Amino acid sequence: MVRGLGAALAEASSPSWARRARAGRDLASFAEVPEAAEALLGLLLDAEDTAVTRQTAEALARMGTVAAMRLIALAVAGADDNQADWLQTGVHDVLVDSDGGPAVAVVCGKLARDPKEVVRRGAAYISAWMDGNGP
Template sequence: MVRSDPGNPLSSAFRDARSPSWSVRAEAGRRLAGAAEDAAVTPVLRRLLLDGEDTAVTQETAEALLERGDVHGLRLVLEALISADDDTGDHLDAAIHNVHCQSHEGLTQLRELCAALVSDTDAAIGQEAGRILSEWNSC
């Protein structure tokens, strides 16, 4: 487990994810995004994606997950979108735009990832992927 290993560089990211400073939490989200598939990291990322104190933490964490360019990162962002309030949802959508809608390649990648998630075992994730596919098809 990552948390209990003080020699692991992510140990400080777990600590920083609880910092009172939004910038420290945002940086922790960026560091943890690289290990998003780790069962100990996922719940911390979920909390940072829905940070109740500062939407910059939300957006930085979401962008880092999306920059992974894989289904796992996008799935976590879509999961957050499902339960986010309007303001947080706007920042999650902005992260998708910032990462995927700046180039043809990014948009193509977004379409491919969403197409894979449309049939996710969690119907809500599938619906959110479908919404993103239809809304962001014209970036």
């Protein structure tokens, strides 16, 4: 059950990794809302626990919307190597699902034409993951 936006935003800054991970899953459906997008980007680049990064990336990739995948692309472009590995793992969890791969590919194609270079670069990394290559 998706909880309310306010409750999920509050949990995004919790000291508990489990609550932050839950916030990432709950906020994924609000990726187009600026407050949620800001919180989601922070969760994708969580400095304290890679489980938060992975679960948030997976939830956003499962949403498969342009707004959701744009956040992953932004995170990938700003991630260190460890974070990028866990972002890739979260996306991969969706790519191995027969329904997830095509949607991600279509959205990455759209993001390849994004006005922001950082988004295009992140989308290129995600596209490379679909081809079996890492960042």
